[in-house]
Amino acid sequence: MSVFSEYKKQIMAAAHNERIRLALSRAIATYRANTNSALTKFPHTIKMAEEVREIKEKAIGEMEKLARQACEAIESNKGKAYIAKTADEALKIIGDLVGTGKLIVKAKSMTGEEIGLREYLEELGNEVYETDTGEFIIQKLNSRPMHILSPAIHVPREDVARLFSEITGEELPPDDIERLVATARKLLREKFFQADIGMSGANVVAADTGTLFLIENEGNINLATGAPPVYIALVGMEKLVPTLGDAYKVAEVTWRYANYTVPSYVSMISGPSKTGDIEKMITYGAHGPREFHVIFLDDGRTELAKYPILRQALYCLRCGGCLYECPVFAVTAGHFGDKYFTGVGAVWAAMISQDIEKAASIAYTCLLCGRCKVRCPVEINTPEMMVELKRLIAEGE
Numbered sequence: 473m474s475v476f477s478e479y480k481k482q483i484m485a486a487a488h489n490e491r492i493r494l495a496l497s498r499a500i501a502t503y504r505a506n507t508n509s510a511l512t513k514f515p516h517t518i519k520m521a522e523e524v525r526e527i528k529e530k531a532i533g534e535m536e537k538l539a540r541q542a543c544e545a546i547e548s549n550k551g552k553a554y555i556a557k558t559a560d561e562a563l564k565i566i567g568d569l570v571g572t573g574k575l576i577v578k579a580k581s582m583t584g585e586e587i588g589l590r591e592y593l594e595e596l597g598n599e600v601y602e603t604d605t606g607e608f609i610i611q612k613l614n615s616r617p618m619h620i621l622s623p624a625i626h627v628p629r630e631d632v633a634r635l636f637s638e639i640t641g642e643e644l645p646p647d648d649i650e651r652l653v654a655t656a657r658k659l660l661r662e663k664f665f666q667a668d669i670g671m672s673g674a675n676v677v678a679a680d681t682g683t684l685f686l687i688e689n690e691g692n693i694n695l696a697t698g699a700p701p702v703y704i705a706l707v708g709m710e711k712l713v714p715t716l717g718d719a720y721k722v723a724e725v726t727w728r729y730a731n732y733t734v735p736s737y738v739s740m741i742s743g744p745s746k747t748g749d750i751e752k753m754i755t756y757g758a759h760g761p762r763e764f765h766v767i768f769l770d771d772g773r774t775e776l777a778k779y780p781i782l783r784q785a786l787y788c789l790r791c792g793g794c795l796y797e798c799p800v801f802a803v804t805a806g807h808f809g810d811k812y813f814t815g816v817g818a819v820w821a822a823m824i825s826q827d828i829e830k831a832a833s834i835a836y837t838c839l840l841c842g843r844c845k846v847r848c849p850v851e852i853n854t855p856e857m858m859v860e861l862k863r864l865i866a867e868g869e
């Protein structure tokens with residue numbers, strides 16, 4: 473079956489799936505109410521988003537320079553930093569660091585998803601636990617994420633209850649969501665402290681200090697990046713901005729448009745754990761990881777930055793806002809996409825995954841309604857990107 477036929481089959485099946493529609497309608501209503509109240513309470517975010525667009529436009533033009541600068545900063549903070557030109561290079565670096573037979577706790581990472589990181593580590597003979605509740609559900613269902621921030625957005629509570637009941641052998645009622653969350657916590661709790669390695673991505677990175685910002689609510693990122701003796705981060709180069717101040721602005725705009733007035737946790741990580749409390753002798757590996765590794769991934773990003781219209785896909789903050797506005801996503805979830813979703817997903821499929829058939833399928837599904845553009849904090853013009861992408865594909869460029 474061709475990529476297009478397979479895609480069509482999947483997206484039509486999704487569109488007729490009542491459970492996806494039910495789960496998404498619940499999520500969309502909550503998202504809209506939360507984001508509107510977050511923006512009303514902190515109206516400066518709208519102006520800050522304009523600044524962030526400028527920061528991103530400039531940073532995308534100098535990703536390689538920023539990556540080198542961030543590597544220097546991380547090394548001077550006693551971490552180790554690497555630049556991977558391709559997905560294979562990134563996997564090789566991580567594979568060499570991890571080896572085999574390790575227990576790994578992983579925070580949600582779309583960049584990890586992009587390069588098939590979990591599957592690769594498992595093939596090497598490691599045991600990998602996704603620790604974000606939604607991602608854990610997806611891992612156990614053998615499915616794939618359907619939203620940037622809420623990977624299990626398409627899975628209604630009834631299905632979660634059935635899954636967790638199977639795993640635990642207890643009868644879990646679907647309406648007791650607190651109990652379902654407590655079950656995930658119980659299943660994962662000890663893994664954080666048994667793990668050899670913790671892994672994550674990052675929401676934004678300050679090149680001047682080498683600081684990774686990670687936004688979350690669950691607390692799993694805090695534990696995955698803080699409890700194991702070794703911490704490895706895989707970060708797409710588009711996440712780099714010049715300064716700590718810039719990074720803060722990107723982070724605040726990201727979480728506000730991701731529907732949080734303020735998230736429960738924002739981690740800023742710049743190096744390995746250390747203490748000078750005994751005779752002022754700096755010793756690495758106090759309560760947190762002794763080793764800190766960051767891999768910056770290019771994988772086509774510097775090429776994509778050369779396309780005047782399509783480069784907007786690299787400005788994306790992954791706030792997920794556009795997904796809740798998209799009328800196609802509302803009935804199909806992440807089936808309208810590939811590694812990423814909707815219009816940005818089409819650009820990603822073409823330029824990063826080099827899957828032109830998939831890219832064309834997604835681009836031609838887009839209705840060009842422009843609702844995503846109105847919601848987007850950095851005003852990514854998705855309809856414009858779709859028209860340009862279709863032109864490039866049709867002309868074979």
Ligand code: SF4
Nearest residue numbers: 788789791792794848
């Ligand atoms: S395209 Fe814009 S609205 Fe959509 S996830 Fe990216 S930053 Fe958020």
